[in-house]
Amino acid sequence: MASRGGTARFADRNFPLLLVAPAILILLLVGVFPLAYLVVASFQGITMTDNDKSFQGLVNYIQLFHDPRLWTSLLHTVLFTAIALPLELLLGLALAQLFLDKMPGRSVFVGLLVLPVVVSPIVAGATWSLLLDNRFGPVNQILGWVFGREMPLLWTINPELVYPAIILAEVWQWTPFMFILLLAALASVDRSQMEAAAIDGAGYWRTFFRIVLPAIWPVMAVAVLIRGLDLFRIFDVVWALTQGGPGMRTETISIFTYIKGFQQFEISYTAAVAFLVILLLSGLVMAALRRVELSR
């Protein structure tokens, strides 16, 4: 009897661990094991032609610092993020304000507006390449109507237009994401506080900055975090529109890593790049997660 009771308690204590074990095992298998391999490979000298598995020291890591293409791609990534993220946030906020109060057909509008978010990013990119085609796309056609003359703009080739093109596609797809999150946040702001402020003579902007913004801040921070991290790994839209071109003009860190690893097969160097990216991002994520409230 005593031993049976002991087994039951033992089973009870291990039950929680038993439940998490399979999931954690898979996460370790796919998360940690490759990371370990990445570190090992980054100290070797494997390329497409040379399967050199001897210890090479920090050669690949030193090469990181002498590779302008890497840092340029990192700069492009930061540039995309720095332009698209505020645009999406401000546009999303403006849209949320527009749809905040009751209006006929409001739920239909909102339901339709979120559709871009669930479109596959590669499909979104393909769609925009059709829209932006210099001859058969409607964008140049509409610009032609506006300016009263033909506008055969080469959106995906002209170095001055590739950034606007990619950012346009990106902002189109993800502004609704910001919109729907901020709409939910705005809807839960305490109306009586806003009315009290209005009675006290506070203007629109003053009320917004003193009452509304602090109230929606937690949700806004999460939305910015999610979108910021997504933008840092931007790949699909760029791939569909320019493949990083013209030249390397729109090459982001993800595209750079893909080309190095899967087209040029510089295995060990790519391992070092991937490790650098993981280090950069892990630091960022950890710092950011401590600052936002993700439904604790």
Place this chain on the structure above:
Amino acid sequence: MRGPARRQVRQGLRLMLATAVTLVFLFPIYWLFMISLKTADEIYAYPPRWFPAQLQFGNYAVLFRDGDALTVWNSLVVAGVSTVLAMLLGTLCAYSIARFRTGGDRLSDWILSQRMIPPIAVVFPIFLLYVWLGLVDSFLGVILLYTAFNLPYVIWMMRGYIQDIPKALEESALVDGCTRWEVIWKVVLPMARAGMLATAIFTFVFAWNDFLFALVLTRTEVTTYTVQVTHYFGGQSNFWSKISAMSVLGTLPIFIAVGFMQRYLVRGISLGAVKG
């Protein structure tokens, strides 16, 4: 009398602005769907035509005739199986974390951070591992990766949904003589059904919409619809009819699925930050 009239004008302007904005955001989707219904002559007409002369589904027929539509089936298999696996393992893990605080905040944070690492950095060593194991271009390999990639999301979301369920129900079931497994099966899962369905649909959408993993890990056997779309790109001769028809085949099911999930959309895409 001036007050109400002014409010009506304001309301009317708001409605017009709302309609205009919605039309602008829907236009790209309209254009994609419309091109898939055009004939080649209409697609390559200059200036571009905004409506096909008549509805015809020839572009879709070509995809089914040539077998290209099979890639949609591949997407369904890898996204479907990986969703079931991730939901099964993830929900159990989430239950343990929600009820027993297994691993504390550290484990939760680690799981969430797993979701945020850039896929390209993860998939590179996975690819090398798969080459070694012979898993490149296999259903097993792709399903395994999607399962692992979606697990953090499932765990995180289901943890939130399970926390919403009152604990007292489980305690009384235990007192009534249910085993721990029976409590999960008979009490927790039925209570969490709506949350599970919503989480499963978003998990499915993430896998279904993925491009990068499929691009790296598939060749010819497991090509998904997203990779197939990019096969039609290329220099001078983009097959617009195929790009658009294939894209619609991949997009329409998602629109329908998400249409049913409207109520859970905000919570689903905000990683639970907005309960909605």
